[in-house]
Amino acid sequence: MPTGRSGVLSTIGNHLAAKAAPYLPPWIGAAALPPVAGWGVNEMWGDSALSAGLASAGMGAGGVLLSAVTWAVAGGTNKFRRFRRVQATASVAAGMGWLTCSVSAGPFGHPMTDLWLLGGGLFAASWNVRQIMRDAHDETEETETTGLGKLAEAIGLEKVQVKNARGNGKGMVSADVVVPPGKTMEDVQSAAPKLAAALHVPPSAVTVDRNPDNAARGTFSARVADLLKDGVPFRPPAELGLLPTEPIPVGLYADGEVWSINPFLAEILQHLLVMGVTGSGKSEFARTVLAHLMTRRKLSVWLIDLSKGEQTVGHMAEGLDWFVDKNRGGQREAKALLRCLPEVIAARGTELANEGLDQWTPDSKLNAMVVWIEEAADVADFEVLDKIARAARSVGIWLVVSLQRASWKNVSTDVRANLQAAACFGVDDAADAGFCLPDRVTESGAIPDWGADRPGYAYATGMNIPAKRWTTEVRGSLTKTVKEQIREMVLAAAAVRDPLDDVSARAAGLAYERRTHHGTNRTNAPDTATAPALLHAVPAPAPEWNDREDDDIDAVDPAVEEAAAMELQDAYDDVMSHIPADPEPDADYARLRLEDDVPDADPDTDLTFEQTARPSTEEARATLYGQIDAWAAQDRLTFEPGDLIPATVAAGRSRPWLQGELKKLTEQGVLQRDGQGEYTIVRPIAVAA
Numbered sequence: 001m002p003t004g005r006s007g008v009l010s011t012i013g014n015h016l017a018a019k020a021a022p023y024l025p026p027w028i029g030a031a032a033l034p035p036v037a038g039w040g041v042n043e044m045w046g047d048s049a050l051s052a053g054l055a056s057a058g059m060g061a062g063g064v065l066l067s068a069v070t071w072a073v074a075g076g077t078n079k080f081r082r083f084r085r086v087q088a089t090a091s092v093a094a095g096m097g098w099l100t101c102s103v104s105a106g107p108f109g110h111p112m113t114d115l116w117l118l119g120g121g122l123f124a125a126s127w128n129v130r131q132i133m134r135d136a137h138d139e140t141e142e143t144e145t146t147g148l149g150k151l152a153e154a155i156g157l158e159k160v161q162v163k164n165a166r167g168n169g170k171g172m173v174s175a176d177v178v179v180p181p182g183k184t185m186e187d188v189q190s191a192a193p194k195l196a197a198a199l200h201v202p203p204s205a206v207t208v209d210r211n212p213d214n215a216a217r218g219t220f221s222a223r224v225a226d227l228l229k230d231g232v233p234f235r236p237p238a239e240l241g242l243l244p245t246e247p248i249p250v251g252l253y254a255d256g257e258v259w260s261i262n263p264f265l266a267e268i269l270q271h272l273l274v275m276g277v278t279g280s281g282k283s284e285f286a287r288t289v290l291a292h293l294m295t296r297r298k299l300s301v302w303l304i305d306l307s308k309g310e311q312t313v314g315h316m317a318e319g320l321d322w323f324v325d326k327n328r329g330g331q332r333e334a335k336a337l338l339r340c341l342p343e344v345i346a347a348r349g350t351e352l353a354n355e356g357l358d359q360w361t362p363d364s365k366l367n368a369m370v371v372w373i374e375e376a377a378d379v380a381d382f383e384v385l386d387k388i389a390r391a392a393r394s395v396g397i398w399l400v401v402s403l404q405r406a407s408w409k410n411v412s413t414d415v416r417a418n419l420q421a422a423a424c425f426g427v428d429d430a431a432d433a434g435f436c437l438p439d440r441v442t443e444s445g446a447i448p449d450w451g452a453d454r455p456g457y458a459y460a461t462g463m464n465i466p467a468k469r470w471t472t473e474v475r476g477s478l479t480k481t482v483k484e485q486i487r488e489m490v491l492a493a494a495a496v497r498d499p500l501d502d503v504s505a506r507a508a509g510l511a512y513e514r515r516t517h518h519g520t521n522r523t524n525a526p527d528t529a530t531a532p533a534l535l536h537a538v539p540a541p542a543p544e545w546n547d548r549e550d551d552d553i554d555a556v557d558p559a560v561e562e563a564a565a566m567e568l569q570d571a572y573d574d575v576m577s578h579i580p581a582d583p584e585p586d587a588d589y590a591r592l593r594l595e596d597d598v599p600d601a602d603p604d605t606d607l608t609f610e611q612t613a614r615p616s617t618e619e620a621r622a623t624l625y626g627q628i629d630a631w632a633a634q635d636r637l638t639f640e641p642g643d644l645i646p647a648t649v650a651a652g653r654s655r656p657w658l659q660g661e662l663k664k665l666t667e668q669g670v671l672q673r674d675g676q677g678e679y680t681i682v683r684p685i686a687v688a689a
């Protein structure tokens, strides 16, 4: 090992020599080649004018040819290679020119030596510069001339540049795409099916995303292997009692990343449209999302599923604050739930304003709410849904609408516009996907037109999912293998779950108070310590309160119900048969309506009527309110104004009075009127009276 000053100097010298070595060849070439070659040609042909002239002509022609060959072989499609071609051709042309002159002039002497020194120095330095730039990786933005690039050429996208092709080691290949002037990214998108065919993958496996900031650029992605084909296991929550604003893991992306959604943390709460044909995996998705939500505090879930509610979420129903299916309130209660929502939205809006919040956050005393409507086309008038969707967003009510059949074709564009997030499972027709997913997603080729052949696979947008992930295929978790564990988890979570806040509960009124299904939460939790143990020990595991509810439901035998209905109809027909249809069709009063004044008695008649005292206003109201109260007591929470005509007559009043009373009660929040003129009883009337 060298020591002392000379040692240090020699180390530095060695280091510099090592660094400079790669850059020396151009200098050595420029220094050695010209004098040797120039001396050689001058010695051979420089003696006589004839041989020198002939040799110069031959070398000139050879120089042109060599330059042309250099130009041809040094082709390239990126700017570095184009520059390299010019540099190489210019070097060859200059070298050959100098050599041609040295045939007669010789290499040594003016101006040949000057040209050699200047030209050689420039040549060597320019190649050094090029070498330095290449070492600094400025040429890494390579155009793909093999693989994907060749593929693009093969399908007619020859001018389109495919750069930076990369695989993620998890079955996904992606590359940057740049279109030349005259072409657009739409041209590349429309060629995506050809790319898929060339790659031997399904059409939906190839997507071409546009770059929102640059119309000439995009990203090409291809799923060349399906890592999710063996299913995605359910990922339980990290702990019970998380806030609604925590992410919900619902599956995996095709590249193995976790697919999670976070609707309550998104900048605006985007209502969700879940779509797909029967068997495409919507129910599994619903169970996954709900299982997570049912373990969270400050969150209440209301769910309507009139088609197969029990089958889909029956095992975890305790986690639902209000659950309407065909055995739990049916169509009537579903309507009541939807009818009370405007009132709930209004009350929550006022409360949030009082709290100084523009929109719901966990700081509010209100719970976040989820209103999940399965097979929405059968449950709700879409105009009603539209109104709810528009207003619910800012008050922390997340609306999820699931459409199972081709019913989405009936949904108006207004409603669709208000369902800004999407989870689109398999559809039969590619055009159907366009109804659910944003245009930019379907245009990229992300179209789940695999029907029910690939259950659980989908594309999802909104809900705080980064936009660049919208075109990546996802697969939802499979919950049916862990049904029991999910049930235990939901039961255990009751201890940490908050009941619905008073503001929303009060606004939801009687319909909520008298709901058929009550979920469990910390104020009415089952014994969570023993519940899971109980689950293993007892084959029918529901807690006692739930058994009672189920017993009630089971007690309603459809045959008995039908017999009762027939009996009622018979009795009705019997009574009606004793009443003459229209005893005096030509009488003066025959065309009178309820709101008309009673005509003066016929002066010729001997008939006199005993004038009964007209009930006082209090008595009239008592009669009317009594009727409404009686209905509420019987759980009949909706009526039409016509249903109150007998009570109005008994109260000695006419229709304008009835209308005035109904208006007053509506203003007091006792009743709620819907677009069709039907009324819902929101609170017991005695309070208002």
Ligand SMILES: Nc1ncnc2c1ncn2[C@@H]1O[C@H](COP(=O)(O)OP(=O)(O)OP(=O)(O)O)[C@@H](O)[C@H]1O
Pocket: 231, 232, 276, 277, 278, 279, 280, 281, 282, 283, 284, 285, 404, 455, 456, 457, 475, 476, 477, 478, 480
């Ligand atoms: N994520 C998934 N992974 C694996 N298999 C799944 C997944 N989702 C659904 N499946 C399979 O597909 C079947 C149908 O799924 P699911 O019941 O969720 O469909 P659906 O869209 O709700 O149908 P329907 O409209 O009839 O209710 C399931 O029983 C399951 O076998």
